[in-house]
Amino acid sequence: MTRGWTEHSGRALELAMENVDTDQIIPARFMSTPRSEGYAKYLFHDLRRDADGALLSTFPLNDHADATILITQRNFGTGSSREAAVYALADAGFRVIIAPSFGDIFAGNAVNNGVLPATVNEADIDALTASMAGQNADLIVSLETLTISCNSVRVPFALSDTWSLKLKNGWDDIDLTLQHTPEIQRFKEARREERPWAWPDVAR
Amino acid sequence: MNRANTLLDKLWETHEVHRRADGASLLWVDRHLVHEGSHHAFAKISERGAPVAEPGLTFAVVDHYAPTRRAARLPDPDIVRMIETLRTNAATHGLKIFDLDDPDQGIVHVVGPEQGLTLPGLLINCGDSHTSTHGAFGTLAFGVGATEVAHILATQTIWQRKPKAMRITIDGALGLGVSAKDIALNWIAKLGTGGAQGHCVEYAGSTVRNLSMEGRMTLCNLTIEGGGRMGLVAPDETTFAYVKDRPFAPRGSAWDAAIAEWAALHSDENAQFDKDITLSGDDIAPTATWGTSPEQALPISANLPDDKTAATIEALDYMGLKPGAPLAGTQIDQAFIGSCTNGRIEDLREAAAVLAGRKARVPGLVSPGSARVKTQAEQEGLDTVFKDAGLDWVSSGCSMCVGMNGDLVDPGKRCASSTNRNFKGRQGRGARTHLMSPAMVAAACVTGTITDVRPFLAGRTP
Ligand code: SF4
Numbered sequence: 001m002t003r004g005w006t007e008h009s010g011r012a013l014e015l016a017m018e019n020v021d022t023d024q025i026i027p028a029r030f031m032s033t034p035r036s037e038g039y040a041k042y043l044f045h046d047l048r049r050d051a052d053g054a055l056l057s058t059f060p061l062n063d064h065a066d067a068t069i070l071i072t073q074r075n076f077g078t079g080s081s082r083e084a085a086v087y088a089l090a091d092a093g094f095r096v097i098i099a100p101s102f103g104d105i106f107a108g109n110a111v112n113n114g115v116l117p118a119t120v121n122e123a124d125i126d127a128l129t130a131s132m133a134g135q136n137a138d139l140i141v142s143l144e145t146l147t148i149s150c151n152s153v154r155v156p157f158a159l160s161d162t163w164s165l166k167l168k169n170g171w172d173d174i175d176l177t178l179q180h181t182p183e184i185q186r187f188k189e190a191r192r193e194e195r196p197w198a199w200p201d202v203a204r
Numbered sequence: 205m206n207r208a209n210t211l212l213d214k215l216w217e218t219h220e221v222h223r224r225a226d227g228a229s230l231l232w233v234d235r236h237l238v239h240e241g242s243h244h245a246f247a248k249i250s251e252r253g254a255p256v257a258e259p260g261l262t263f264a265v266v267d268h269y270a271p272t273r274r275a276a277r278l279p280d281p282d283i284v285r286m287i288e289t290l291r292t293n294a295a296t297h298g299l300k301i302f303d304l305d306d307p308d309q310g311i312v313h314v315v316g317p318e319q320g321l322t323l324p325g326l327l328i329n330c331g332d333s334h335t336s337t338h339g340a341f342g343t344l345a346f347g348v349g350a351t352e353v354a355h356i357l358a359t360q361t362i363w364q365r366k367p368k369a370m371r372i373t374i375d376g377a378l379g380l381g382v383s384a385k386d387i388a389l390n391w392i393a394k395l396g397t398g399g400a401q402g403h404c405v406e407y408a409g410s411t412v413r414n415l416s417m418e419g420r421m422t423l424c425n426l427t428i429e430g431g432g433r434m435g436l437v438a439p440d441e442t443t444f445a446y447v448k449d450r451p452f453a454p455r456g457s458a459w460d461a462a463i464a465e466w467a468a469l470h471s472d473e474n475a476q477f478d479k480d481i482t483l484s485g486d487d488i489a490p491t492a493t494w495g496t497s498p499e500q501a502l503p504i505s506a507n508l509p510d511d512k513t514a515a516t517i518e519a520l521d522y523m524g525l526k527p528g529a530p531l532a533g534t535q536i537d538q539a540f541i542g543s544c545t546n547g548r549i550e551d552l553r554e555a556a557a558v559l560a561g562r563k564a565r566v567p568g569l570v571s572p573g574s575a576r577v578k579t580q581a582e583q584e585g586l587d588t589v590f591k592d593a594g595l596d597w598v599s600s601g602c603s604m605c606v607g608m609n610g611d612l613v614d615p616g617k618r619c620a621s622s623t624n625r626n627f628k629g630r631q632g633r634g635a636r637t638h639l640m641s642p643a644m645v646a647a648a649c650v651t652g653t654i655t656d657v658r659p660f661l662a663g664r665t666p
Pocket residue numbers: 267268311312313332334543544545601602603605606624
């Protein structure tokens with residue numbers, strides 16, 4: 001269960017790479033870790049550390065540990081469905097990811113953990129990063145107005161109503177769905193009646 | 205229905221339990237497949253004290269962490285713990301499990317179809333992005349994250365917004381040595397990894413009709429690499445023949461009713477697609493990736509790019525390749541044949557047709573997609589072909605597709621691979637992966653370089 005929010009303000013960090021897949025966000029070898037142990041230390045593990053595990057000064061995250069907003073390029077979060085990628089970002093403090101496009105499953109996973117995948121076109125991303133240039137400015141992200149502002153620049157982002165509602169309310173889908181239990185039961189019974197073949201033949 | 209519907213429309217409608225004002229649909233899930241990686245989701249439902257809503261529709265498979273050398277290697281404690289956790293969860297909730305020593309064990313997307321759990325007209329979810337594979341049967345199938353896995357466990361439903369419909373029509377005859385893998389890498393190279401973003405991709409056309417179920421599964425499997433979450437092929441006689449008499453498939457009158465309904469599972473004549481793409485099957489050449497994204501793929505005769513974009517420079521640098529050099533002739537260090545993309549019997553036959561009577565110049569691993577595929581391959585003598593060529597013949601699992609079981613490519617090493625992702629580090633930190641068809645991997649083994657498979661098939665039939 002995540003907490004809902006309507007406005008977030010925080011430092012942004014730019015990761016100027018496209019197609020950052022979930023294997024980059026968190027390599028597969030860390031995914032057996034229980035969530036309670038925290039996933040922050042695995043975020044971008046192989047991008048930000050050398051082979052001996054030492055932090056690379058060249059990787060942007062390594063000197064902006066206070067960032068809560070990530071600005072990146074097209075198709076962020078492509079690849080595997082691992083929700084661990086979102087755990088790593090969320091545990092490291094990120095609340096908002098700004099990109100021109102996202103991997104589908106990643107974006108859904110993000111929303112389920114209270115992290116906003118804000119779809120912003122490339123020109124607007126350039127305007128945002130230009131307005132941040134060289135300054136320690138905060139970005140303000142609003143789920144009410146669906147805009148991101150920095151200094152005098154204000155750009156819109158796309159987000160479906162469904163996801164906006166979930167983020168604002170911090171909804172847990174299971175509770176919501178359980179309210180539909182009678183409807184689900186009726187659907188199941190009708191389906192079973194009409195389409196017995198849709199149930200596995202376990203009497204083999 | 206008077207409106208012309210797409211196959212997606214038809215499948216969506218028969219699964220929609222409820223539609224919310226915001227447009228999200230609550231969908232009924234016919235089959236839920238779980239694996240070792242589903243531990244987060246089981247932890248979530250046990251935190252709430254929630255039971256599994258439909259244990260009879262939930263199936264557990266040991267694949268992601270399955271050691272491929274079952275007896276010889278004592279797997280590390282982490283792997284043992286992951287497999288044990290799945291066993292415990294399956295036992296607690298009364299789920300059928302395809303365990304390591306089960307003759308029906310295998311990779312989840314190979315086992316589902318093979319067991320007749322995957323049927324036309326169903327909705328299948330699994331916490332794995334390549335769940336799109338099952339779409340080859342005319343099945344609404346898509347991968348989900350851990351929160352959604354927990355939701356399905358607890359309710360047997362999923363909230364989903366209907367994607368847009370996209371059609372890729374491929375007509376024409378595929379040349380010798382050209383397979384579904386080449387078709388997929390081609391369209392992804394053409395449209396990019398975001399080409400099918402937000403869409404469900406239906407594959408149509410004579411080339412697709414002529415593909416076996418194995419080929420169709422490869423095509424649907426790779427849909428996710430082009431940004432689409434679901435792939436579809438309308439079911440036909442090829443589909444029905446594959447499904448018939450599978451262990452969990454319907455029988456008797458249920459089978460007859462099923463066939464009658466499945467025959468109507470196709471897009472109507474005038475159905476509108478939000479995106480419509482056509483490709484010529486005749487024009488597709490054997491293809492391999494050169495970079496670190498599946499869209500970075502080229503026909504075997506091409507030269508590597510020498511544009512100055514950051515993505516190209518970075519990918520070539522990671523891959524240790526020279527801009528503008530020919531793709532063919534790139535030296536490889538090792539090879540892998542397997543995965544849910546290309547670990548089925550037909551894939552092994554195609555690779556064996558190239559390798560028969562030849563020696564591999566590099567070490568390689570062949571991991572069949574399931575224990576059944578392994579047994580069948582052994583009955584056909586394919587294992588002998590691989591072993592005689594010098595390759596390792598091991599048990600089934602995800603293996604070197606993701607390396608979770610310890611089958612890894614060493615840093616800086618170059619691997620010709622029949623898998624689906626060439627991401628940095630996917631096969632191990634610093635590993636360099638070239639995706640290609642199993643036949644192309646086999647040819648690469650023979651020469652020790654990325655090479656055109658066609659001359660190696662002259663006079664041979666897979
Ligand atoms: S073989 Fe690879 S892609 Fe397929 S299920 Fe296993 S890890 Fe996922």
